[in-house]
Amino acid sequence: MTTLQPPVAAEARPAPPPAKRDRRSWTGWGFIGPFVAVFALVFLAPIVYSIYLSLFRNQLIGGNQFVGLDNYTRALQDDAFWSAVGRVALFLVIQVPIMLGIALLVALALDSGRLYGKSFFRITIFLPYAVPAVVATLMWGFMYGTKYGLVGDINSAFGVSLPDLLSPGWVLASIGNIVTWEFVGYNMLIFYSALRVIPTSLYEAAEIDGAGQWRIISSIKLPAIRGALVIATIFSIIGSFQLFNEPSILRPLALNSITTDYTPNFYTYSLSFNGQQHNYSATVAIIMGVITMIVAYAVQLRGMRKGA
Amino acid sequence: MSTSVTASPAKNTAPRLRTPRKKHTPGKPKRNVLLTVLMALMALYTVVPLIWLVINATKTQSGLADSGGLWFAHDFALWDNIRTTFTYHDGIFGRWLLNTLLYVVLGAGGATLLAVLGGYALAKFQFPGKRAIFAVVIGAVAVPATALAVPTFLMFSKMGLTDTPWAVIIPSLVSPFGLYLMWVFAAEAIPTELLEAARMDGASEVRTFFQVALPLLAPGIVTVLLFTTVATWNNYFLPLIMLKDPDWYPLTLGLSAWSSQAQTIGGDVIFNLVITGSLLTILPLIAAFLFLQKYWQSGLAAGSVKE
Numbered sequence: 352m353t354t355l356q357p358p359v360a361a362e363a364r365p366a367p368p369p370a371k372r373d374r375r376s377w378t379g380w381g382f383i384g385p386f387v388a389v390f391a392l393v394f395l396a397p398i399v400y401s402i403y404l405s406l407f408r409n410q411l412i413g414g415n416q417f418v419g420l421d422n423y424t425r426a427l428q429d430d431a432f433w434s435a436v437g438r439v440a441l442f443l444v445i446q447v448p449i450m451l452g453i454a455l456l457v458a459l460a461l462d463s464g465r466l467y468g469k470s471f472f473r474i475t476i477f478l479p480y481a482v483p484a485v486v487a488t489l490m491w492g493f494m495y496g497t498k499y500g501l502v503g504d505i506n507s508a509f510g511v512s513l514p515d516l517l518s519p520g521w522v523l524a525s526i527g528n529i530v531t532w533e534f535v536g537y538n539m540l541i542f543y544s545a546l547r548v549i550p551t552s553l554y555e556a557a558e559i560d561g562a563g564q565w566r567i568i569s570s571i572k573l574p575a576i577r578g579a580l581v582i583a584t585i586f587s588i589i590g591s592f593q594l595f596n597e598p599s600i601l602r603p604l605a606l607n608s609i610t611t612d613y614t615p616n617f618y619t620y621s622l623s624f625n626g627q628q629h630n631y632s633a634t635v636a637i638i639m640g641v642i643t644m645i646v647a648y649a650v651q652l653r654g655m656r657k658g659a
Numbered sequence: 660m661s662t663s664v665t666a667s668p669a670k671n672t673a674p675r676l677r678t679p680r681k682k683h684t685p686g687k688p689k690r691n692v693l694l695t696v697l698m699a700l701m702a703l704y705t706v707v708p709l710i711w712l713v714i715n716a717t718k719t720q721s722g723l724a725d726s727g728g729l730w731f732a733h734d735f736a737l738w739d740n741i742r743t744t745f746t747y748h749d750g751i752f753g754r755w756l757l758n759t760l761l762y763v764v765l766g767a768g769g770a771t772l773l774a775v776l777g778g779y780a781l782a783k784f785q786f787p788g789k790r791a792i793f794a795v796v797i798g799a800v801a802v803p804a805t806a807l808a809v810p811t812f813l814m815f816s817k818m819g820l821t822d823t824p825w826a827v828i829i830p831s832l833v834s835p836f837g838l839y840l841m842w843v844f845a846a847e848a849i850p851t852e853l854l855e856a857a858r859m860d861g862a863s864e865v866r867t868f869f870q871v872a873l874p875l876l877a878p879g880i881v882t883v884l885l886f887t888t889v890a891t892w893n894n895y896f897l898p899l900i901m902l903k904d905p906d907w908y909p910l911t912l913g914l915s916a917w918s919s920q921a922q923t924i925g926g927d928v929i930f931n932l933v934i935t936g937s938l939l940t941i942l943p944l945i946a947a948f949l950f951l952q953k954y955w956q957s958g959l960a961a962g963s964v965k966e
Contacts, residue, residue, distance in 0.1 A: 379784030
């Protein structure tokens with residue numbers, strides 16, 4: 352999905368415990384200064400510069416011109432942009448629940464203590480996380496192929512004709528499968544880590560009260576890992592909206608299905624690096640960033656309120 | 660881990676290999692065959708593509724075309740493929756491997772260093788602006804990376820940094836998640852009294868950090884290092900934007916260039932090298948994950964510790 356997606360095991364709780372009020376001085380800056388300096392250079396400065404860029408237009412005659420919010424009005428009426436947003440929204444609504452649902456089931460199964468070969472499964476299902484998106488997409492891209500791929504093998508072995516997974520009607524689902532394959536184990540591990548710190552005394556008390564396994568899962572385990580569920584959901588949403596690697600690497604195999612404005616991110620990339628429309632590209636990126644933050648924030652509010 | 664670290668988060672983390680947690684239930688849960696079979700299907704799903712990769716790395720270009728995907732072709736060309744991968748185009752693959760290592764050592768190493776220093780500061784010092792730093796860093800995690808990509812490229816291009824290794828390394832130096840994890844870890848693992856004692860004895864802040872704090876942080880450092888390494892090793896988007904010269908490509912970018920070369924007219928079709936190169940690219944990371952299992956699993960769980 353994206354290489355910058357930070358691996359988060361943290362529960363969404365307010366903050367780590369505050370440091371003791373030992374001494375309030377500038378000494379701490381000596382330690383955090385380097386981080387803040389680089390952070391300002393690669394996070395804050397580009398955001399500010401992006402906003403600046405979005406207010407200008409570069410013309411052949413006249414050079415850089417201040418145009419106010421013109422780029423924004425253009426983006427809001429841009430069909431290519433909105434159909435890309437619609438595509439990732441569709442992807443998000445279907446792929447994220449499937450991926451997180453499987454990850455949750457696997458984590459609960461691992462935590463139940465009822466599996467043979469538990470540590471084998473834990474590491475095996477996590478392994479795809481170590482595979483770069485480029486390699487994952489190349490592998491699946493080959494396997495999807497009707498010529499060399501597994502789809503072709505199945506077709507000739509059973510005399511069937513499976514649909515072309517790289518055709519326009521199927522390619523979004525095919526990308527969804529790649530992303531699911533890459534991140535199901537990673538999310539599973541987050542849920543599993545959260546499950547492992549539930550005090551076992553809770554289970555004992557519940558059993559004495561006559562609770563069955565399903566009751567323990569629904570009344571103890573799921574509420575206890577709600578924070579992890581919310582965090583994983585938010586990062587999956589951000590990942591879906593940022594979708595770029597998989598479609599861009601799959602594109603050479605599916606030229607008819609994946610256009611250069613297939614996702615919002617692909618669109619900003621193409622505008623900037625093939626079309627030289629840096630100002631408009633920055634505008635589209637800002638709008639997409641704002642949409643992402645609004646959705647992520649809404650999910651967080653909802654997730655934290657539920658049953659709290 | 661040192662035995663003196665009574666408050667270390669790693670103590671609370673169950674998924675360590677040799678310290679099984681107390682049983683869930685008073686009675687030992689019965690192993691379930693059906694559940695295991697379902698799990699095996701899931702494991703099959705994650706493993707089949709990797710098996711496919713290993714099998715197909717043994718085939719020649721023509722073997723790829725006329726043999727089934729999940730079994731070997733007549734010719735076993737793995738060693739040939741590996742040799743060709745490293746010699747094709749004057750050994751550019753070896754160069755990409757070295758570039759990737761360079762980006763990992765400087766990028767992931769630097770990111771870990773900055774995260775350790777910053778996390779220690781956040782956990783153990785009060786200083787002006789601390790709350791603001793926390794808010795801004797956590798907020799930045801939610802900003803789509805690509806919203807920053809274009810402006811970062813333009814900025815770096817004005818600074819003359821594009822098409823140099825620095826364009827890949829500098830943005831890799833910031834890992835907000837690494838900072839967060841080190842913060843939680845340092846708060847748990849370093850008793851404040853120990854720092855006070857060192858200061859009483861007249862140790863400087865720098866010396867206190869290196870001699871008292873750093874050894875206690877070791878398990879957290881390994882985890883952050885492993886995850887920043889994966890992020891840098893697998894990075895694709897950033898180098899794609901920043902680099903034009905194939906001599907500076909990392910493995911990911913090189914592989915995708917080899918793959919799309921088949922689509923260009925008159926381009927050399929080298930799918931066997933793409934597949935073998937992919938296998939060579941993932942092996943080091945898979946090995947690192949397997950060998951360092953107990954470290955990263957305990958480190959990950961550190962973020963889930965109940966307070």
